[in-house]
Amino acid sequence: MIYTVTFNPSLDYIVRMDKFTAGAINRVNYEQVLAGGKGINVSIVLKNLGHESTALGFLAGFTGEEIxxxxxxxxxxxxxxxLEKGFSRINVKAKADCETEINGQGPDISEAKREELFAQLDKLQEGDTLVLAGSIPKTLPDDIYQKIMARLDGKGIRIVVDAEKNLLLNVLQYHPFLIKPNNHELGDMFGVKLTTDEEIITYAKKLQEKGAQNVLISMAGDGAILLTAEGKSYKCPAPKGKLINSVGAGDSMVAGFITGYMESEGDFEKAFHMGVATGSASAFSENLATRPEVEALLKTIA
Incomplete structure (x- = not known):
């Protein structure tokens, strides 16, 4: 079974306008309200691709009910x-001549509620896949990812982590099956600016030296690079298409990779191509990728 954890889910209010002017009234020409959060996106795309998962995390209030x-x-x-108090956050995604995001804080999470989540995770079994994705609210400890992975260490659970900087770096000692930084996040982890594939591979290998098994680096329009635990590396250019919505593209890549890995019985190259096609399919659509969209793009890269 696949499980995803989103610590700070949201309702994403997505608006488009011809131009955004600060300090003035701006009128939209498109709007949509969608459940958001990296783990939630992964679960939705997995379902679109034909695979069941269970979405875990914390919800509160009227926004939580809508999610x-x-x-x-x-x-x-x-x-x-x-959660008994507060409401799940609302994030505003404004798209005009540039993209602007305003993200809410999210509700308070007590230690007792945190233990409820831990109790759920304790039920995971050997062979299950767990996706830990996204930021954490300020009321959770900075080492929450570490606590979860330490708790599950040695149980034979395939863990995928998609998080920024220290949240990711601090769990490498528990040998996650897959991590997915983008090229900018990878450089930020080491305080460098990465400009070539060779530099990206060099620093991705450093993450493997720290404990990561497989490292998937997304590079937006430049495609992606995969380094496997067996020492192989793959590069795939991004399929051609018009960028419509970058939100959720990285999460879609994770869902696509998991799908490809499962359906090919562990073929990393096929999983990689499926991940790239799925991430691109979401980027080229108003909504998250569907199976027909992914398969159409997969024919152009595989």
Missing amino acids: KDQLKGFGVKSDFVQ
Whole structure:
């Protein structure tokens, strides 16, 4: 079974306008409200690709109910810990001549509620896949990823981590199956600016030296690079298409990789291509990738 954890889910209010002017009234010509959060995106795309998962994390208030209802509409199973106070955050994604994001804080999460999530994760079994993705709210400890991975260490659970800087670096000692930084995040981890594939590979290998098994680096329009635990490296250019929506593209890549890995019985190259096609399919659409969109792009790169 596949499980995803989103510590700080959101309702994403997505708007488009011809031009955004600060300090003035701006009128939109497109708007949509979608359940958001990296783990949630992974679960939705997995379902679109034909695979079941259970979305875990924390929800609160009227926004939490809407997130839960939207996931049900997508056919995604969920088992969120319900918080008694506050509401799940609202994120504004404004797209005009440039993209602007305003992200909410999220509700307070007590230690007791945190333990409820830990109890859920304790039920995972050998062979299960767990996706830990995204930022954490300020009311959770900075080492929450570490605590979870230490708790599950040695149980034979395939863990995928998609998080920034220290959240990611601090869990490498537990040998996650897959990590997915983008090229900018990779450079930020080591305080360098990466400009070539060779530099990206060099620093991705440093993450393997720290404990990561497989490293998938997304590079937006430049495609992606995969380094495997067996020492192989793969590069794939991005498929051609018009960028419409970058939100969720990286999460879609993770879902595509997991799908490709499962369906090919562990073929990393096929998993990699499926990941690139899925990430691109989401980037070329108003919504998250669907199976037909992914398969159409896959024919152009595989």
